[in-house]
Amino acid sequence: MRLIKIAICISIFTFSSVAIAQEKSTPAPVSKALEGWSAEETLDNIRNFSVSDLIITSERALWYHRNASQTNKTAILVRRQSIMELPSAILREIGSIRAETALGSMTLDEFMASPESYAQGLVVVHKGKIAYETYPGMHELDPHFTASVSKILGSLVIDLLIDDGLIDERKSLGNYVPEFVGSAWENVPVxxxxxxxxxLNVSEYDRTSDISIISRLMAAELGEPINGKLENMLDVMLDAQPQGKPGDSFIYSSVVTQSLVFLAEAVSKKSWSDYFDERVxxxxxxxxxxxxxxxxxxxxIVHGPMSINLRDLARxxxxxxxxxxxISTERIVSPKALDRIQSTPRTNEFYLAGNGPAFMERLGDNTVKTAARQWDAIWTDGDFFKAGLNTQGLYVSPKRDLxxxxxxxxPSQQMQRYLRPIATSGLFD
Structure with missing residues (x-):
């Protein structure tokens, strides 16, 4: 039973869980999120929520999506500036954009309105103005869990430290994180x-045994013992072993994202949350x-989840x-940091030889160039995208200001099918 729970936990923050989720459950109707929960239901969710509820998309998953802080320790980063409003300039044509989904060929409006899509909210922002916005399954300011979308915040923090001259990405993790010295992480370049x-042997798929690194990491995050032993995240990571050479293969892993957390804290001398609050x-x-x-x-847990409202995710x-x-008092993502994403040396061949094809299938798009800096997909036109479990996502087109x-x-990521059609529709060129 413990192994099953751990394996399920692993899938929370990755793209590999769809088949499992589709086999086990039908998602709860999103209308329940708008109706709310009784006191008895809330207490039951708090007392009995299991991460397995997310993978089978039970009704508790719907509850957790906006109430994660009731089950997890949570650092709250409050608003420090006056609200910088996003004015509306609605383009109704966006709703008529069509895509092939598991529900058939549908316009975006039809998809978002369908109870079978389980969509909770979508916003399109063009040149700082809201061009499309709908909330079929949530209130507009509700916090919502991001799952793996939060991974890109891990890379953003490291790029800030690179811009400050505090990290050289060509150097190894062991140059900055004393705890990594003597481990397999020591010689991994940033x-x-x-x-x-x-x-390293930290693949998201290595969950056939409860002694794998990914299984043990997830257990440590949940405070669950393995073989009667409670572990912490760092000790688990230090047990990782080489499995090829750094740079040879793109293997998706939440464990790797967590290495960026320890790197950021070692260099900044602050907790990850405090540093992100200060700089971003x-x-x-x-x-x-x-x-x-x-x-x-x-x-x-920067690999996921965090919780945020939809417009702030767009911000x-x-x-x-x-x-x-x-939306910001100063430029946070520098031109150099943006170029490091768009001009990554990672090739299409490299992407296809690793986990790239899974992302391309979800998007319904075979024109993806590669992945880098925790983003799942980067295109030749400079656009990039990050997904999360249960269909959370963030798509950015700097050239189109979109x-x-x-x-x-x-769980099946069908909303991704609309991303490239929206971006390449001609409405934003």
Whole structure:
């Protein structure tokens, strides 16, 4: 039973869980999120919620999506600036954009209105103005869990430290994190940690045994013992072993994202949450708090989940666009940091030889160039995208000054099918 729970936990923050989820359960109707929960239901969810509820998309998953702070230790990053409003300039044509989904060929309006889509919210922001916005399954300011979308915040923090001259991405993790010295992490270049090419036995798929690194990491995050032993995240990571050379293969792993957390804290001398608040969140004219959920020993789980409202997730995407000044008091994503994403040396061949095909299938798009810096897909036109379990996502098109953000409670990632059609529709050129 423990192994099953751990294996399920692993799938929370990765793209590999769809088949399991589809076999086990039908998602709860999103209308329940709008109706709310009784006192008895809330207490039952708090007392009995299991991460397995997320993978089978039970009714408790719908509850957790907006109430994660009731089950996880949480650092609350509050708003420090006045709200910088996103004005509306609605383009109704967006709703008529069509895509092939598991529900058939549907317009975006039809998909978002269908109870079978389990869509909770979607917003399109163009040149700092809301061009499309709908909330079929949530209230507009509700916090919602991000799952793996939060991984890109891990790379953002490292890019800030690189810009400050405090990290050289060509150097190894062992140059900065004393705890990594003497372990397999010591000689992994920072660039390979950013791009999930570490060459260690930390694959997201290595969950056939409860002694694998990924299984033990997830157990440590939940405060669950393995073979009667409670472990912490760092000790588990230090047991990783080489499995190839760094840089040789793109292997998706939440463990790798957590290495960036320890790197950021070692260099900044601050907790990850405090540093992100200081350098990013406190500069932004957001509408709500950012909830950074923590492991039992207080480590920010940056690989996922965090909780945020939808427009604020879009604002994070806007940091990478020309409209950054409309939502932030200073430029946070530098031109150099943006170029490091768009001009990554990771090739298409490299992407296809690793976990790239799974992302392309979800998107219904075979034109993806590669992945890097914790983003799942990067295109030749400079656009990039990050997904999360149960269909959460953030799509950024710097050239078009366009951001698409969405939340859902459905495992098959069908909303991704609309991203490239929206971006390449000609409406934003």
């Amino acid at each position: 660039r390979d940690a950013l791009d999930m090419t570490v060459g 969140w406190s500069k932004m004219g957001v509408e709500g708090p950012l909830q950074v959920h923590l492991s039992p020993d207080g480590i920010a 994070l995407g806007m940091l990478y666009t020309p409209s950054w000044s409309q 951001v698409i953000a969405y939340f859902s409670t459905e």
